Amino acid sequence: xxxxxxxxxxxxxxxxxxxxxxxxxxxxxxxxxxxxxxxxxxxxxxxxxxxxxxxxxxxxxxxxxxxxxxxxxxxxxxxxxxxxxxxxxxxxxxxxxxxxxxxxxxxxxxxxxxxxxxxxxxxxxxxxxxxxxxxxxxxxxxxxxxxxxxxxxxxxxxxxxxxxxxxxxxxxxxxx
Numbered sequence: 001x002x003x004x005x006x007x008x009x010x011x012x013x014x015x016x017x018x019x020x021x022x023x024x025x026x027x028x029x030x031x032x033x034x035x036x037x038x039x040x041x042x043x044x045x046x047x048x049x050x051x052x053x054x055x056x057x058x059x060x061x062x063x064x065x066x067x068x069x070x071x072x073x074x075x076x077x078x079x080x081x082x083x084x085x086x087x088x089x090x091x092x093x094x095x096x097x098x099x100x101x102x103x104x105x106x107x108x109x110x111x112x113x114x115x116x117x118x119x120x121x122x123x124x125x126x127x128x129x130x131x132x133x134x135x136x137x138x139x140x141x142x143x144x145x146x147x148x149x150x151x152x153x154x155x156x157x158x159x160x161x162x163x164x165x166x167x168x169x170x171x172x173x174x175x176x
Contacts, residue, residue: 014075016053019046030173033101033108037061054090058098064136066098072127083123088130088150092117092161095134096146100165103139107171110144114164123150123158130158142167 024045028036039045041061051058055075059067070076070091078084093115100110123130134148144167150159 012075016049018049018052021046021048024048030106032106033098033104034061034063037066037098037102050090051094054087056091056094059131060133061098061102063102064099064139065133066095066102067131067133068095068098069129069131071129072123072125074125077125080122081124083127083130085117085119088119088123088159089115089117089161091130091132092134092148092150092159093163095132095148096161096163097134097165099134099136099146099148100139100144100163100167103136103144104167105169105172107173108167108169109171110165110167112163113166115161116163117159117161119159121156121158127152127158129153132159132161134163137162140167141169 028039028045038061040047041058047058055070056068059069068091072083076083076087093112097112104110130150130152132148132150134146137145137147144165146163148161149157151157
């Protein structure tokens with residue numbers, strides 16, 4: 001099946017470049033999650049390709065607390081002209097997941113098993129920058145929970161979220 005776009009008026013394009021993610025994983029493999037995130041924040045390691053694709057920026061890293069931001073842009077719009085909910089979900093998932101990661105020893109991994117996002121007002125282009133700060137609520141041996149809020153530069157709330165992560169410490173080289 002071939003789909004042809006017959007609507008060419010006003011067509012825009014975007015080029016996305018990224019660094020091979022395996023390179024950063026190899027280089028940072030002996031560091032704990034906090035130090036890996038700090039390396040990305042300092043520009044010593046490339047961010048993951050998904051960050052480049054969506055336009056996510058890592059703003060701050062503390063143990064158990066990580067913030068990302070994104071500029072509301074037309075490329076993120078849904079048919080109603082608001083930021084697609086999946087983009088906001090990716091923003092909060094990144095903040096919460098990295099908050100959990102910042103607490104893990106080298107070699108430990110995790111995956112998000114549940115993500116709940118509450119949207120309380122639409123994000124539009126004129127909103128500008130929105131920021132999600134994720135924080136760890138609980139970190140156990142196998143389960144971690146986190147929460148995040150999405151606010152603009154004036155502190156106006158746009159969304160809040162919670163997450164449950166499954167932690168795998170089998171390859172960990174240290175303890176938390």
